[in-house]
Amino acid sequence: MSTVTFGIVPGYGEKLHAALGYSGAVRVDDRVEISGQAGVDDDLAIPDALEDEIVQAFDNVERALATVGATWQDVIHVNSYHKVAPGDDAIGEDHNRVMAEQFRRRLNGRAPIWTETGVTVLGLAAMRVEIRVTAILGSGN
Numbered sequence: 001m002s003t004v005t006f007g008i009v010p011g012y013g014e015k016l017h018a019a020l021g022y023s024g025a026v027r028v029d030d031r032v033e034i035s036g037q038a039g040v041d042d043d044l045a046i047p048d049a050l051e052d053e054i055v056q057a058f059d060n061v062e063r064a065l066a067t068v069g070a071t072w073q074d075v076i077h078v079n080s081y082h083k084v085a086p087g088d089d090a091i092g093e094d095h096n097r098v099m100a101e102q103f104r105r106r107l108n109g110r111a112p113i114w115t116e117t118g119v120t121v122l123g124l125a126a127m128r129v130e131i132r133v134t135a136i137l138g139s140g141n
Helices: 013-019 050-066 091-105
Strands: 004-007 025-028 032-033 077-083 113-119 131-138
Touching: 013 050, 013 077, 032 050, 050 091, 050 131, 077 091
Parallel strands: 077 113
Antiparallel strands: 004 025, 025 032, 032 131, 077 131
């Protein structure tokens, strides 16, 4: 039988859990899945600058992973969702540059698979990015 553990991020995650009834992470044995993480602070405020929002989303992925004993070094798959204007045919270079910088900074050469999707809306009106990951504990060793 599998062991299942749910994680709720202190701060913003507790607020979302109370309001919407979901957890930020789940661990099943050595596999971890997290819900999409926005670039919000603990008061659910979104930075004005896109770069700051993406960095905060990466920080929040790290926080969600930690609730179930994982780190960025365990990540094997990244899904990112980027707000684009209706009719845009690509995700902007401003998004890609910061995403790549954060991958390099946090993954120390590890290269998980990445699916990047452009969307016209996200969970909060001001959001421009959301990141979710899959991790396997110990896979980064």
